[in-house]
Amino acid sequence: MQLFIGGACAGKREAVAARFPDALWHRLAPGQRLAECQQTLIADTPLVITGVLAWLEAALANAENGSPRQQWQGDLVKLCQHAEQLNAALIVIATEVGRGIVPMQSGQRRLRDLNGWFNQDASVQAKQVWYVRHGLLMAVK
Numbered sequence: 001m002q003l004f005i006g007g008a009c010a011g012k013r014e015a016v017a018a019r020f021p022d023a024l025w026h027r028l029a030p031g032q033r034l035a036e037c038q039q040t041l042i043a044d045t046p047l048v049i050t051g052v053l054a055w056l057e058a059a060l061a062n063a064e065n066g067s068p069r070q071q072w073q074g075d076l077v078k079l080c081q082h083a084e085q086l087n088a089a090l091i092v093i094a095t096e097v098g099r100g101i102v103p104m105q106s107g108q109r110r111l112r113d114l115n116g117w118f119n120q121d122a123s124v125q126a127k128q129v130w131y132v133r134h135g136l137l138m139a140v141k
Contacts, residue, residue: 001076001079001080001083001090001091001092001122001125001126001127002089002090002091002092002126002127002128002129002130003091003092003094003119003122003123003126003128003129003130004016004091004092004093004094004130004132004137005093005094005095005096005119005129005130005131005132006095006096006131006132006133007095007096007097007099007133008095010096010132010133010134010135011132011133011134011135011136012093012095012132013050013093014135015130015132015135015137016048016091016093020046020048020089020091022045022046023045023046023047023048023089023091024040024042024045024046024047024048025047025048025050026040026047026048026049026050027049027050027051028049028050028051028052028054028055029051029055030054030055030058030059030062031058031059031062032055033071033075034071034072034075034076034079035074035075035078035079037049037079038078038079038082041082041083041086041088041090042086042088043086043087043088044086044087044088045088046088046089046090046091047083047088047089047090047091048091048092048093049090049091049092049093050093052092052093052094052095052115052118053094053095053097053111053115056111056114056115056118057111059114060107060110060111060114068114069114069117069118069121072118072121073121076121076122076125077125080125092122092126094115094118094119094122095115096119096131097111097112097115098112098115098116123141126141127141128141129141
């Protein structure tokens with residue numbers, strides 16, 4: 001898996017599209033399990049997963065008991081293993097939201113926490129992590 005992370009409008013999509021012109025793109029739907037993306041994988045075809053922040057926001061709104069972190073950790077492992085079996089490059093585009101002003105609303109602070117944890121967990125699973133800023137890529141892993 002490769003993780004492309006950066007702020008809004010930093011050039012993540014453009015960088016991924018240039019590197020993986022034949023990729024399939026999948027936007028996470030609210031309430032969708034990350035493991036369900038396995039159904040979208042096709043052998044020898046890169047899959048780009050987007051919409052992580054909105055997906056996390058929906059998960060936070062629907063969370064009854066704690067955070068969905070444990071679930072997505074397991075799903076990330078399964079998804080990476082399945083992609084590797086199919087020789088399908090897996091690319092996740094994630095938004096960095098931790099470098100701005102801390103919101104006053106507790107829900108927005110909680111969303112930033114979830115997003116940071118997701119990015120940490122995705123970084124652990126990723127073989128390569130790219131930080132994108134102003135359209136420039138920097139390999140951080």
